Amino acid sequence: xxxxxxxxxxxxxxxxxxxxxxxxxxxxxGGLMRWVTTTNHKxxxxxxxxxxxxxxxxxxxxxxAIRLELFQPGIQFxxxxxxxxxxxxxxxxxxxGAIMPAFVGFANWQIPxxxxxxxxxxxxxxxxSFWLLPFxxxxxxxxxxxxxxxxxxxxxxxxxxxxxxGIGMDLTIFAVHLLGMSSILGSINxxxxxxxMRAPGMTLMRMPLFCWTWLITAYLLxxxxxxxxxxxxxxxxxxxxxxxxxxxxxxxxxxxxxHIFWFFGHPEVYIIALPAFGVVSxxxxxxxxxxxxxxxxxxxxxxxxxxxxxxxxxxHMYTVGMPVQGQLFFMYATTLIAVxxxxxxxxxxxxxxxxxxxxxxxxxxxxxxxxxxxxxxFTGLVLSLVxxxxxxxxxxxxxxxxxxxxxxxxxxxxxxxxxxxxxxxxGRMYDETLGKWHFWLTxxxxxxxxxxxxxxxxxxxxxxxxxxxLIFETWNKISSIGAFGFGLSQLLFLYVVLKCIRxxxxxxxxxxxxxxxxxxxxxxxxxxxHSFETPPVLK
Amino acid sequence: MARKPARGIATRAHAAFAAVxxxxxxxxxxxxxxxxxxxxxxxxxxxxxxxxxxxxLCTVIFIGVFAFMFYAVYAxxxxxxxxxxxxxxxxxxxxxxxxxxAIILVGIAWPTxxxxxxxxxxxxxxxxxxxxxxxxxxxxxYVKGEGExxxxxxxxxxxxxxxxxxxxxxxxxxxxVDNELVVPVGKKIRMLTTAGDVIHSWWVPAFGAKQDAxxxxxxxxxxxxxxxxxxxxxxxxLCGKEHGFMPIVVKVVTQEEYSRWSxxxxxxxxxxxxxxxxxxxxxxxxxxxELVYAKNCTVCHQATGKGTPPAFPPLDxxxxxxxxxxxxxxxxxxxxxKNGTPTAMVGFGKxxxxxxxxxxxxxxxxxxxxxxxxxxxxxxxxxxxx
Numbered sequence: 001x002x003x004x005x006x007x008x009x010x011x012x013x014x015x016x017x018x019x020x021x022x023x024x025x026x027x028x029x030g031g032l033m034r035w036v037t038t039t040n041h042k043x044x045x046x047x048x049x050x051x052x053x054x055x056x057x058x059x060x061x062x063x064x065a066i067r068l069e070l071f072q073p074g075i076q077f078x079x080x081x082x083x084x085x086x087x088x089x090x091x092x093x094x095x096x097g098a099i100m101p102a103f104v105g106f107a108n109w110q111i112p113x114x115x116x117x118x119x120x121x122x123x124x125x126x127x128x129s130f131w132l133l134p135f136x137x138x139x140x141x142x143x144x145x146x147x148x149x150x151x152x153x154x155x156x157x158x159x160x161x162x163x164x165x166g167i168g169m170d171l172t173i174f175a176v177h178l179l180g181m182s183s184i185l186g187s188i189n190x191x192x193x194x195x196x197m198r199a200p201g202m203t204l205m206r207m208p209l210f211c212w213t214w215l216i217t218a219y220l221l222x223x224x225x226x227x228x229x230x231x232x233x234x235x236x237x238x239x240x241x242x243x244x245x246x247x248x249x250x251x252x253x254x255x256x257x258x259h260i261f262w263f264f265g266h267p268e269v270y271i272i273a274l275p276a277f278g279v280v281s282x283x284x285x286x287x288x289x290x291x292x293x294x295x296x297x298x299x300x301x302x303x304x305x306x307x308x309x310x311x312x313x314x315x316h317m318y319t320v321g322m323p324v325q326g327q328l329f330f331m332y333a334t335t336l337i338a339v340x341x342x343x344x345x346x347x348x349x350x351x352x353x354x355x356x357x358x359x360x361x362x363x364x365x366x367x368x369x370x371x372x373x374x375x376x377x378f379t380g381l382v383l384s385l386v387x388x389x390x391x392x393x394x395x396x397x398x399x400x401x402x403x404x405x406x407x408x409x410x411x412x413x414x415x416x417x418x419x420x421x422x423x424x425x426x427g428r429m430y431d432e433t434l435g436k437w438h439f440w441l442t443x444x445x446x447x448x449x450x451x452x453x454x455x456x457x458x459x460x461x462x463x464x465x466x467x468x469x470l471i472f473e474t475w476n477k478i479s480s481i482g483a484f485g486f487g488l489s490q491l492l493f494l495y496v497v498l499k500c501i502r503x504x505x506x507x508x509x510x511x512x513x514x515x516x517x518x519x520x521x522x523x524x525x526x527x528x529x530h531s532f533e534t535p536p537v538l539k
Numbered sequence: 540m541a542r543k544p545a546r547g548i549a550t551r552a553h554a555a556f557a558a559v560x561x562x563x564x565x566x567x568x569x570x571x572x573x574x575x576x577x578x579x580x581x582x583x584x585x586x587x588x589x590x591x592x593x594x595x596l597c598t599v600i601f602i603g604v605f606a607f608m609f610y611a612v613y614a615x616x617x618x619x620x621x622x623x624x625x626x627x628x629x630x631x632x633x634x635x636x637x638x639x640x641a642i643i644l645v646g647i648a649w650p651t652x653x654x655x656x657x658x659x660x661x662x663x664x665x666x667x668x669x670x671x672x673x674x675x676x677x678x679x680x681y682v683k684g685e686g687e688x689x690x691x692x693x694x695x696x697x698x699x700x701x702x703x704x705x706x707x708x709x710x711x712x713x714x715x716v717d718n719e720l721v722v723p724v725g726k727k728i729r730m731l732t733t734a735g736d737v738i739h740s741w742w743v744p745a746f747g748a749k750q751d752a753x754x755x756x757x758x759x760x761x762x763x764x765x766x767x768x769x770x771x772x773x774x775x776x777l778c779g780k781e782h783g784f785m786p787i788v789v790k791v792v793t794q795e796e797y798s799r800w801s802x803x804x805x806x807x808x809x810x811x812x813x814x815x816x817x818x819x820x821x822x823x824x825x826x827x828x829e830l831v832y833a834k835n836c837t838v839c840h841q842a843t844g845k846g847t848p849p850a851f852p853p854l855d856x857x858x859x860x861x862x863x864x865x866x867x868x869x870x871x872x873x874x875x876x877k878n879g880t881p882t883a884m885v886g887f888g889k890x891x892x893x894x895x896x897x898x899x900x901x902x903x904x905x906x907x908x909x910x911x912x913x914x915x916x917x918x919x920x921x922x923x924x925x
Contacts, residue, residue, distance in 0.1 A: 074704040081780045154777045161737040248755020291627040321758030324659040335644045342640045349608045354624035356617040378597040387586045387654040394775040459572030460744045462775040465783030
């Protein structure tokens with residue numbers, strides 16, 4: 001290994017070799033082996049982002065298969081079994097394969113540059129954190145080709161339905177273990193980097209908000225992922241080793257699984273949302289040419305959301321038959337989340353207020369995020385109320401709600417981040433016209449898919465069904481057409497990114513007038529392969 | 540220069556948006572469902588009102604917040620020459636927008652709490668029905684109240700051809716069953732939910748009633764239907780391959796209709812039970828008799844009919860068994876008493892009904908080496924009961 005590491009090792013003493021070459025010198029290997037062996041935070045960030053995009057397209061293909069089947073009543077293309085496998089894998093792949101790795105990719109690229117560190121704290125661990133992912137993803141995909149196919153139990157993997165599944169279920173459980181390991185290792189790395197490697201003068205309360213949201217997210221991951229690993233391991237032993245954790249006949253309880261799962265699952269929502277808040281908190285001030293309003297309250301609100309996220313899990317379970325005291329506690333705790341979330345939304349709007357606004361693609365996506373995420377937040381408030389949730393639980397209203405948070409929230413923020421930092425990463429500008437096309441198509445088709453699903457849910461359409469009664473037909477048709485449009489629009493995104501990398505115009509050193517974090521103010525564009533080998537001086 | 544293409548996009552986006560709106564509008568002409576299903580109970584109505592109240596609050600706040608944002612988007616743009624202010628905090632405003640939402644939340648939580656408590660109160664029901672989720676049908680058992688003892692399974696009745704698009708779909712496609720759940724209007728119905736395999740969830744939107752059916756556990760919910768009619772829904776917890784094909788259909792009828800229906804059901808159940816007035820064939824009696832014998836007689840008289848003498852005499856070739864039928868019937872009904880004390884041959888008159896007794900006596904008289912050729916009818920047993 002030392003031969004691999006040495007060319008990277010700024011501490012190894014090879015200063016003479018480095019000084020002239022490090023901008024285009026990527027280490028001991030070229031080609032594919034460069035990417036397999038890399039310990040450079042920028043390379044690993046790039047790997048995470050491309051991996052996430054591939055998973056996004058894979059999960060997206062499954063979403064389109066689902067919408068194709070739901071285009072009209074009756075069974076046309078996929079049998080109900082395969083349909084359930086698609087809904088399960090769409091969820092798992094999008095959550096664990098697309099959204100989470102995308103933000104880890106941003107963290108890898110940005111956190112060292114934003115706090116003035118030369119790299120992540122544990123560079124080799126960082127490599128391993130990433131390379132666990134392709135194996136996990138392969139297990140998920142391979143499960144489709146095992147006897148019985150992929151599990152058709154929904155991404156929540158509820159017991160005891162999991163016991164009825166074939167070997168694909170076991171592959172999925174191992175995939176979840178690998179994904180969890182990857183997340184925990186990545187989080188340890190991020191926490192250590194932020195707490196120990198900030199440049200002199202970069203106090204915690206001076207950090208860009210993106211670093212703050214990731215610091216808090218990393219703690220959430222370390223706390224929540226082992227709980228998920230425990231839940232799926234108990235399912236595994238129930239399946240094969242005669243335990244009865246979730247089997248009433250053996251003294252267990254199927255509802256116990258749900259408690260454990262959602263103890264992970266609700267923090268998971270914020271694991272996905274907080275880094276998105278971070279990206280938006282960088283983008284909105286930059287294009288408003290005005291400092292972020294209420295920086296300190298943003299930090300406190302993020303922490304409050306993170307803490308509350310651990311005491312609201314059973315709001316996913318109002319219909320399992322809790323005692324009334326339990327329902328009331330989880331309802332009150334859940335509605336409380338609206339307070340810090342409201343603070344964030346008000347702060348973003350106040351940041352734009354009296355600014356000097358321009359509307360390049362990153363800003364469009366950030367405003368799209370703000371508008372639609374808030375809408376998703378309000379439907380969340382509606383769902384937090386026990387009696388209304390009992391009507392809407394497990395209907396399309398819930399599907400609409402969490403896609404407003406996951407897609408219009410997290411994904412829009414990720415797009416904003418990619419357009420915002422592409423010039424810094426590549427040294428080239430993306431095509432602004434095409435970027436705006438991408439935004440508007442995404443925005444329109446997104447709402448076409450999911451806005452109408454609120455109506456479907458209110459009218460009583462259950463989720464996860466491959467066929468539906470006739471009254472739901474028109475909304476489903478509109479939703480499906482929107483889905484095909486949304487999917488195709490993302491090919492435009494791929495084209496814009498590739499065009500930017502290969503033939504984009506050269507970016508000026510500071511492409512965004514209002515951007516003021518270290519990667520913009522203290523580093524050339526594109527960012528050199530090794531940055532901040534000596535810490536920047538902060539006043 | 541840079542603004543020109545942008546404006547072009549705006550126009551094109553506008554056109555696209557108009558096209559989508561037009562499409563949506565053409566959809567609306569089809570009388571679409573926008574909102575919760577019409578309420579069929581007070582509870583569902585409370586939920587509707589609550590939903591409306593919260594939606595109005597949310598909409599007002601949403602419009603208020605984004606009016607600020609869109610005003611900024613319109614007025615505070617660089618292209619209009621707006622210079623950025625540099626303020627970045629304001630303690631008063633920040634405290635206000637923390638406290639005011641908290642107060643609004645209390646205003647939401649207060650009325651909601653009352654509904655939560657009401658929804659949970661399953662005490663003093665008029666009728667209790669157990670519903671069991673199976674892959675992929677519902678079993679209903681009327682366990683307490685008028686109609687107690689009624690029990691049936693409710694399965695999707697939409698023909699497979701409609702699902703596979705080989706036949707046109709009917710009006711209640713996927714929302715029709717062979718046996719509907721029938722309940723009387725105006726009565727408090729308590730449903731006990733459980734499941735036989737995996738978790739299912741029983742839901743009738745019109746009653747605001749939903750409860751997961753969990754294998755190995757019993758949970759409950761209640762509703763009081765306020766109008767007659769048929770209310771339709773589906774299983775709402777993913778329960779495997781046919782999850783989308785296990786509908787719930789509740790027929791709410793007047794009290795008189797309910798009494799008539801439950802009376803008929805109970806009669807049908809009784810008819811399906813043993814009928815002592817019927818004349819059975821030899822084969823029916825022997826078949827049934829073999830089962831009764833296995834359960835009640837083999838311990839002593841052995842399956843071979845040889846018994847274990849002297850304590851337990853053989854039946855094969857026994858004079859009692861092959862003798863006059865009245866004698867054997869008396870013996871089986873009342874047992875054998877020797878010297879004033881009962882023997883091991885107890886009377887089965889209280890344990891077995893006439894059909895079972897007739898069957899088991901016929902079996903012993905025509906099995907092994909016994910060939911009396913008598914088919915004893917339940918009526919004959921009945922005649923000899925004291």
